[in-house]
Amino acid sequence: MPRFFLSRIGQLVLVLVGLTILLFILTRLLPTDPAVLLAGDQATAAQVAMLREQLGLNDPILQQYLRFITDLLSGDFGVSVVTGQSVAGEIAYRFPATLELSVAALLLSILVGVPSGILAAGSRDGVLDYVIRFFSIAGLAVASFWLAVLLQLVFSMGLDWLPLRGRSTVGYPVAPHVTGLFVIDYTLAGDLEGLKQTFKHLALPAITLAFPAAATIMRFMRSSMIETLNASYVSWERAVGYRERRILWRYAARNALSATVTQLGLLFGLLLSGSVIVEAIFGWPGIGDYLYNSIIAGDFAPVVVTTLLIAICYSVINLLVDALNYVLDPRLSGV
Numbered sequence: 001m002p003r004f005f006l007s008r009i010g011q012l013v014l015v016l017v018g019l020t021i022l023l024f025i026l027t028r029l030l031p032t033d034p035a036v037l038l039a040g041d042q043a044t045a046a047q048v049a050m051l052r053e054q055l056g057l058n059d060p061i062l063q064q065y066l067r068f069i070t071d072l073l074s075g076d077f078g079v080s081v082v083t084g085q086s087v088a089g090e091i092a093y094r095f096p097a098t099l100e101l102s103v104a105a106l107l108l109s110i111l112v113g114v115p116s117g118i119l120a121a122g123s124r125d126g127v128l129d130y131v132i133r134f135f136s137i138a139g140l141a142v143a144s145f146w147l148a149v150l151l152q153l154v155f156s157m158g159l160d161w162l163p164l165r166g167r168s169t170v171g172y173p174v175a176p177h178v179t180g181l182f183v184i185d186y187t188l189a190g191d192l193e194g195l196k197q198t199f200k201h202l203a204l205p206a207i208t209l210a211f212p213a214a215a216t217i218m219r220f221m222r223s224s225m226i227e228t229l230n231a232s233y234v235s236w237e238r239a240v241g242y243r244e245r246r247i248l249w250r251y252a253a254r255n256a257l258s259a260t261v262t263q264l265g266l267l268f269g270l271l272l273s274g275s276v277i278v279e280a281i282f283g284w285p286g287i288g289d290y291l292y293n294s295i296i297a298g299d300f301a302p303v304v305v306t307t308l309l310i311a312i313c314y315s316v317i318n319l320l321v322d323a324l325n326y327v328l329d330p331r332l333s334g335v
Helices: 002-029 034-039 045-055 061-074 087-122 127-141 144-158 182-189 192-229 232-239 244-273 275-282 287-297 300-328 330-334
Strands: none
Touching: 002 061, 002 300, 087 127, 087 182, 087 192, 087 244, 087 275, 087 287, 087 300, 127 192, 144 192, 144 275, 182 192, 192 244, 192 275, 232 244, 244 275, 244 300, 275 287, 287 300
């Protein structure tokens, strides 16, 4: 078991080192000069040259990279050119919003995708199977930005059931900061109305993110279930008289979940990174919205740090998924 995890951690470290090199090179290849952005439009050439010297942009490239890594490891992520605030502080404030949205979307996609995949496999080539497969294809084909706008038009502007944008209701007191996750903070405060408002604001962006994720889970769960239902032990269970429903939900589903668990880890990483456009459309104050605005403004520091944070989350989640699969599947114990 230690050997299994050491190999995974070694791969994680190599991936992150490679990503830092790639991001460092890309920031140096971009035509925009960081010194010009920091100095402002009114700065003279002499002021820009002085700022370049202060920032160390004239140093040898290897020295710049080592300083870049040292700053990252020490938690010095720089200052945002747009807001003038510490990048570390901005991300610490915004990350809980993205985490809450991603977790809500993942839970919603699991609640829809896993049972749908089981039902589709249980009625293979039947009417229900074709209906579920249609929705799974639609979930993968529909663009998230189009779905987001459609949901806003119907449920916010048309029916006025749910908020159009934002994470909290204007004028309603924000929950005392404990975790930064409104669902938890309002629950700890015993504020049921605040919890209700939080779920209303979460609904549309979470559904937008969950739709393609649920479609992916449906497809993998259906495929894994069909393979499991063709196994010899299932034929034995049918031969001894077990009910089909019991076989489907109690035995086959449990064994089929192993392959789907791996996809859940990948999906959560994709939800974190794929929330950029969704957060921008819904005005959700997370790292996706922060990344989007930083890219538009050419603000390099937030782009680099946010990308690395998403990569770290993605890698750690996949490490946890590997650990879960190690526990669920005894065959991995020999790795």
